[in-house]
Amino acid sequence: MSDLNKELSEYTKNLNKASKDSNINRAITRAVKAYRDTVEDTMERHPHTPELAEEVRRIKEYSMENNQQLLEKAMQSIEKNKGKAFYAKDREEALRITNEIIGTGKTVVKGKSMLGEELQIRHGLEESGNEVWETDLGEFILQLKNDRPMHILSPAIHVPREQVAEIFTEFFKKEIPPDIAQEVAVVREFLREKYFTADVGISGANVVAADTGQIVIIENEGNVRLCTGAPPVHIVLVGIEKLVPSFLDSMKVAEVTWRYAQYASPSYVNIISGPSKTGDIEKVTTYGAHGPKEFYVIFVDNGRSEMLKDPTCRQALSCLRCGGCMYECPVFQVTAGHYGRTYLSGIGSVWTSFVDGGVEEAAPMLYTCLRCGRCVERCPMKIEVPTMVGELRNRLVSE
Ligand code: SF4
Known part of the structure; x- marks a missing residue:
């Protein structure tokens, strides 16, 4: 098996595992609902x-x-x-x-x-x-959990309050209940001195x-x-x-x-x-x-200068990192940040191709994208992720 095939197989296993993880499922379901409700209300209040x-x-x-x-x-x-x-x-x-x-x-x-x-x-x-x-x-x-961000704006989106309580109880060496207000308070107290x-x-x-x-x-x-x-x-x-x-x-x-x-x-x-x-x-x-x-x-x-020179992919540089596309991505909704490395989901696969390892490293992500275009609908910059993903797949194949 080639390195790329091995990597793809490992990555697919992780995606499958993530899609069955009840913590991820519970946390993402709550987050997607909260995002959609709030963004709708926000746009109504500020229609310009x-x-x-x-x-x-x-x-x-x-x-x-x-x-x-x-x-x-x-x-x-x-x-x-x-x-x-x-x-x-x-x-x-x-x-x-x-x-x-x-x-x-x-x-x-x-x-x-x-x-x-x-x-x-x-x-x-x-x-x-x-x-x-x-x-x-x-x-x-995530620092305490020795984990990596699973969303660009809400990095611990996949960790529900119950799991946060377990992590904090171990770190602070006292019982912290799965109560969000108490979880926030204990971190506030700890970091203030820092x-x-x-x-x-x-x-x-x-x-x-x-x-x-x-x-x-x-x-x-x-x-x-x-x-x-x-x-x-x-x-x-x-x-x-x-x-x-x-x-x-x-x-x-x-x-x-x-x-x-x-x-x-x-x-x-x-x-x-x-x-x-x-x-x-x-x-x-x-x-x-x-x-x-x-x-x-x-x-x-x-790697950003290289992206700038790329006529198809330079539009990815206008990403505001608002995170909206991720909530709409059907793959992200079931796998969270397992669909990605540093940068996540469809837009992340383009960024990974330039700034985080190159197109070969991005290959698993490029082939996870369904190219459904739901991200473009949500994106304020109307970044054409499906077009860029198609182009990068072509380059990968010809390389
Ligand atoms: S919705 Fe658009 S601007 Fe926002 S993170 Fe996604 S690609 Fe970037």
């Missing part, structure tokens, strides 16, 4: 959203055409704001830069970031002798405005505010596809992202331009007031 999504499609197309110029402009803007900007062409470079900033023996608090998963940043920093804590509740559960003793906070970004160098991060839990505000150093890891020309554009992208992620209004939208500063004493600007004294932004390529 589909029109705004069309405008965002145009912004993203322009941004892809002009990615290099936007990158240069954003890096200059960040430096002007007294931050430091870097470009990393791949995982090794991104890790090297991050390690050089952080060093070893540090405590790091980290917000949710798909790019962080792609780069395996937590493992990389742990290998360098640092203590790293995931602060997004779902990611924290935020204020951490040396470094790491976050991702939803969008970056090139003209102002401002980083926009959408969240609900409040953990990103603490990760990016409490430690003396803040590092942002962001893919080059997140660049848009102006601050106004970034707000439009942000609104469409959170709306299709089912939020009428997220609890927080963080806009970060540079290190914290004050001019309160004699108007002398001094950096490191209450927030971080050092601010670093690492723009990561890792």
Whole structure:
């Protein structure tokens, strides 16, 4: 049996197993229902959203055409704001830069970031002798469970409250009942101390405005505010596809992202331009007031430039990571993130082909896609996943 056949057979076994897993089944059924109910209500309350999504499609197309110029402009803007900007062409470079900033023996608090998963940043920093804590509740559960995200927005979507209670009872060494409010409270108490003793906070970004160098991060839990505000150093890891020309554009992208992620209004939208500063004493600007004294932004390529050059697949770069398509995907609905690696479902198979191992690694995912097109219906960017999957299958066969 060839390596590819072996891999396919292993993968198929996992998919079958996942489809019979009662924890996954219970958790996904609840999540899909909640998503559909909420997103419908959200769109009714904000009916201009589909029109705004069309405008965002145009912004993203322009941004892809002009990615290099936007990158240069954003890096200059960040430096002007007294931050430091870097470009990393791949995982090794991104890790090297991050390690050089952080060093070893540090405590790091980290917000949710798909790019962080792609780069395996937590493992990389742990290998360098640092203590790293995931602060997004779902990611924290997965860190304790030694598991990987099964949805890009709700990483622990496959873990029902009963299982969370078991995991927490073991970790905190006290009985935690399967009560969501109590589960949330115990993590809040544990992480609070970490935020204020951490040396470094790491976050991702939803969008970056090139003209102002401002980083926009959408969240609900409040953990990103603490990760990016409490430690003396803040590092942002962001893919080059997140660049848009102006601050106004970034707000439009942000609104469409959170709306299709089912939020009428997220609890927080963080806009970060540079290190914290004050001019309160004699108007002398001094950096490191209450927030971080050092601010670093690492723009990561890792295969994205290749995707940009690809006439069929470049549209995948406009993905907002709203996660809507996954709730509609018939395969994802029964297998959760077993249908994928870092990136999941149909859109994930395209991303995997470029940034996470190449088209051979993506082969099992490419052949799992039913090409039914339900994802396109839900997608605010109308990304043609079935077309890209067909094209990548052709390339795989001819290779
Ligand atoms: S492909 Fe579309 S629906 Fe799916 S996560 Fe990306 S933007 Fe959202």
